[in-house]
Amino acid sequence: MGTTSRLPLPYDDYKNRQEIFFKDIPKESLILIPTNPVCYRSNDTTFPYRASSYILYLCGWKEPNAIFMAYYKSDSWVTSIFVQPRDTKAEIWEGRRVGTEGASSDWPIEDAYSVNDMENIISGQISKSEKIYSIKGLNESLDKIIQSSELEVIDPRVILDEMRVIKSEGEILLMQKSASLASQAHIEGMKKSFSGIGEWEIQSIIEAYFSSNKSCASYGSIVGGGDNATILHYHSNNSVIKNGDLVLVDAGSEVEGYASDITRTWPVNGKFTDPQKEIYNLVLSAELAAIEACKVGSPWSSSHHAASKVIAKGLIELGILNCTFDEALGENYDGPYRKYFMHGTSHSLGLDVHDVGGGRQGDKGPQRILQPGMVLTVEPGLYFGSWREDIDIPIRYSGIGIRIEDDVVITENGPLVLTSECPKEISEIEALVGQGLSDNHA
Numbered sequence: 001m002g003t004t005s006r007l008p009l010p011y012d013d014y015k016n017r018q019e020i021f022f023k024d025i026p027k028e029s030l031i032l033i034p035t036n037p038v039c040y041r042s043n044d045t046t047f048p049y050r051a052s053s054y055i056l057y058l059c060g061w062k063e064p065n066a067i068f069m070a071y072y073k074s075d076s077w078v079t080s081i082f083v084q085p086r087d088t089k090a091e092i093w094e095g096r097r098v099g100t101e102g103a104s105s106d107w108p109i110e111d112a113y114s115v116n117d118m119e120n121i122i123s124g125q126i127s128k129s130e131k132i133y134s135i136k137g138l139n140e141s142l143d144k145i146i147q148s149s150e151l152e153v154i155d156p157r158v159i160l161d162e163m164r165v166i167k168s169e170g171e172i173l174l175m176q177k178s179a180s181l182a183s184q185a186h187i188e189g190m191k192k193s194f195s196g197i198g199e200w201e202i203q204s205i206i207e208a209y210f211s212s213n214k215s216c217a218s219y220g221s222i223v224g225g226g227d228n229a230t231i232l233h234y235h236s237n238n239s240v241i242k243n244g245d246l247v248l249v250d251a252g253s254e255v256e257g258y259a260s261d262i263t264r265t266w267p268v269n270g271k272f273t274d275p276q277k278e279i280y281n282l283v284l285s286a287e288l289a290a291i292e293a294c295k296v297g298s299p300w301s302s303s304h305h306a307a308s309k310v311i312a313k314g315l316i317e318l319g320i321l322n323c324t325f326d327e328a329l330g331e332n333y334d335g336p337y338r339k340y341f342m343h344g345t346s347h348s349l350g351l352d353v354h355d356v357g358g359g360r361q362g363d364k365g366p367q368r369i370l371q372p373g374m375v376l377t378v379e380p381g382l383y384f385g386s387w388r389e390d391i392d393i394p395i396r397y398s399g400i401g402i403r404i405e406d407d408v409v410i411t412e413n414g415p416l417v418l419t420s421e422c423p424k425e426i427s428e429i430e431a432l433v434g435q436g437l438s439d440n441h442a
């Protein structure tokens with residue numbers, strides 16, 4: 001029969017992570033890391049299950065109702081996991097389970113217990129401990145047991161987040177797979193676009209590509225045609241895209257838990273208009289400058305500052321802003337260019353699409369310095385919603401929304417773009433759009 005899951009990374013990678021994690025934990029502590037709860041969509045039907053990134057990171061466990069536990073005994077840390085036990089009746093309905101035997105033999109964990117025994121076993125461990133390291137709010141039963149102990153509870157994410165910021169070679173390989181898959185999916189979307197296509201149809205082309213490769217979307221795909229591209233988290237995807245309009249597609253896949261995150265913007269009829277070209281090339285220059293700024297030793301904000309400078313200068317040149325460069329940029333990069341470029345340029349990418357480890361270390365710590373193995377997105381954009389009453393823009397740019405986003409690894413040899421298979425030059429895009437259509441759309 002065999003197990004229903006397998007480890008995406010070598011067994012020893014998980015063991016090493018656990019060891020590094022334990023180094024920061026006092027020996028009289030009990031570690032309890034619950035996974036995500038199952039979420040209901042409607043009545044008794046659930047959303048597709050996704051384990052917590054922390055439990056995936058520590059031991060690769062994908063099934064729900066699990067808790068990773070560790071405590072110090074004699075002279076070493078003992079790792080264990082609570083899992084759903086084998087249960088023919090439940091498995092007939094919900095699917096096969098790894099069970100306790102499978103967990104302790106094939107996963108990087110010494111002992112495995114049934115989750116049905118958690119109260120007794122955890123209470124027993126609590127009585128031998130002085131502190132608890134746990135993540136609250138994911139497992140109600142666990143929270144109750146912990147609360148009744150009256151021990152100090154410390155959030156282990158402070159330690160785990162810093163570990164997760166730097167990706168291993170194995171993780172970067174998985175992220176490269178995820179990025180390549182999403183790049184190909186965007187190319188499929190470009191090839192099958194035509195005037196009058198529905199946003200939902202482009203969404204389905206891209207997501208079909210994910211599922212046909214045993215992957216899934218790492219977040220809700222954004223497909224916005226025309227003015228809809230000027231709404232940053234547009235999710236309706238229910239409008240028809242007119243001849244002459246651009247479509248902005250922000251969609252990424254997940255491979256073995258690791259996310260990719262790509263945005264491309266293309267004309268559905270295959271030809272950029274002059275005003276679209278002007279804005280597109282400005283965003284592209286900003287994106288290229290921001291990627292170049294992704295260097296070891298530079299502050300986290302380097303990519304955003306590089307993109308912002310190009311955008312501010314370009315907006316003046318196009319007559320959209322009527323002021324000096326310094327005024328356009330503002331003292332703290334908060335000048336009027338922000339009316340059209342409202343978001344940040346980069347976020348961390350990893351097990352979570354908006355991964356842990358943002359611009360600062362901890363909440364109020366110093367700005368993070370870019371180091372080899374960090375993976376971040378670079379995604380400047382410009383948005384001229386015709387519906388916006390708060391901005392004044394030349395009519396030729398009204399209704400244009402453009403974002404270009406790639407995934408970048410920081411390396412000693414400069415930025416490595418994981419999404420480089422996905423074209424972004426105007427000539428490359430124009431050559432692709434509509435090329436995969438059958439005759440009735442050509």
Ligand SMILES: [Mn+2]
Pocket residue numbers: 261347377379405
């Ligand atoms: Mn992103």
